[in-house]
Amino acid sequence: MRHSWIAILWLAATLGAGPAGAAVERIAGIFAAANATPRATASLTVERAGPLEAKLDLWEAAHGSPIRNYDLDMTKRLHMIVISDDFRSFQHVHPTLGPDGHFTIDLRVPKPGRYEIYADAVPHGLGNQVFRFPVIFGRATPAAPDLSATGKTANAGPYTVSLGATTLRASAMTMLNVRITKNGAPAEDLRPYLGAAAHAVFIDAATLDYVHVHPLLGTPGMGATGGMNMPGMDEPAAPPPSLPDDAKVPASFAVHVSPVRAGRYKLWLQFRGSNGLNVAPFVLDAN
Numbered sequence: 001m002r003h004s005w006i007a008i009l010w011l012a013a014t015l016g017a018g019p020a021g022a023a024v025e026r027i028a029g030i031f032a033a034a035n036a037t038p039r040a041t042a043s044l045t046v047e048r049a050g051p052l053e054a055k056l057d058l059w060e061a062a063h064g065s066p067i068r069n070y071d072l073d074m075t076k077r078l079h080m081i082v083i084s085d086d087f088r089s090f091q092h093v094h095p096t097l098g099p100d101g102h103f104t105i106d107l108r109v110p111k112p113g114r115y116e117i118y119a120d121a122v123p124h125g126l127g128n129q130v131f132r133f134p135v136i137f138g139r140a141t142p143a144a145p146d147l148s149a150t151g152k153t154a155n156a157g158p159y160t161v162s163l164g165a166t167t168l169r170a171s172a173m174t175m176l177n178v179r180i181t182k183n184g185a186p187a188e189d190l191r192p193y194l195g196a197a198a199h200a201v202f203i204d205a206a207t208l209d210y211v212h213v214h215p216l217l218g219t220p221g222m223g224a225t226g227g228m229n230m231p232g233m234d235e236p237a238a239p240p241p242s243l244p245d246d247a248k249v250p251a252s253f254a255v256h257v258s259p260v261r262a263g264r265y266k267l268w269l270q271f272r273g274s275n276g277l278n279v280a281p282f283v284l285d286a287n
């Protein structure tokens, strides 16, 4: 039943595509790093295999030429965050950089809809750059983001994630405490993901601007500022040190975040446990 529905949509999506059958779409990137200055442009070429799959080809261009030299940032050259317009789906994937300066990835989304695809990278010498690409998969009915209050606690796999607060200070640094429990006790089996104890992606619900930060683990030299998009990181900076894959991550840590504007924010907190990757969603307000 589900298969035939997908097949019909696929047919509809490819009918108008011409003899080659490939619907190729070029989407200009919207600069979306809340705390940084645009120093590049980016476009996304979407080659569709069906309503739920697309081959993405990202071209970062400064002065009209492709950027080929990216700093490693949390072990990867490009982080791609894919969220559905209703804010219910979150993916964190890593495209491959080819010798021609293009990143490519085969992306699959869970259901037809409009998605915001964020490309987050550090082109060498330019500092953190983030671009947002709105992409429609299949026949999509636009959905409003789900911004209903989540409270301080969310479940993620076998874990319960608790925040110290759901309120942030606008235009100021907030230290957000995070505590992860499993079966009612502090989680003992957390390990780094991509060199960080956790990855916190904040989206400003009004502007769709993006902030990606990592925990402060309290040890000097452990990446206290945590990486991408920290205030004052507008200038190119050395990448934060990354944790080895088998390091033990404490059950309590803090992330520092500085929302640019007052308003409502979606937060996805991604972390690795013995079961694999987990994502805890929250809704926060900055006042």
Ligand SMILES: [Cu+2]
Residues within 6 Å of the ligand: 074, 196, 198, 199, 200, 212, 213, 214
């Ligand atoms: Cu991260």
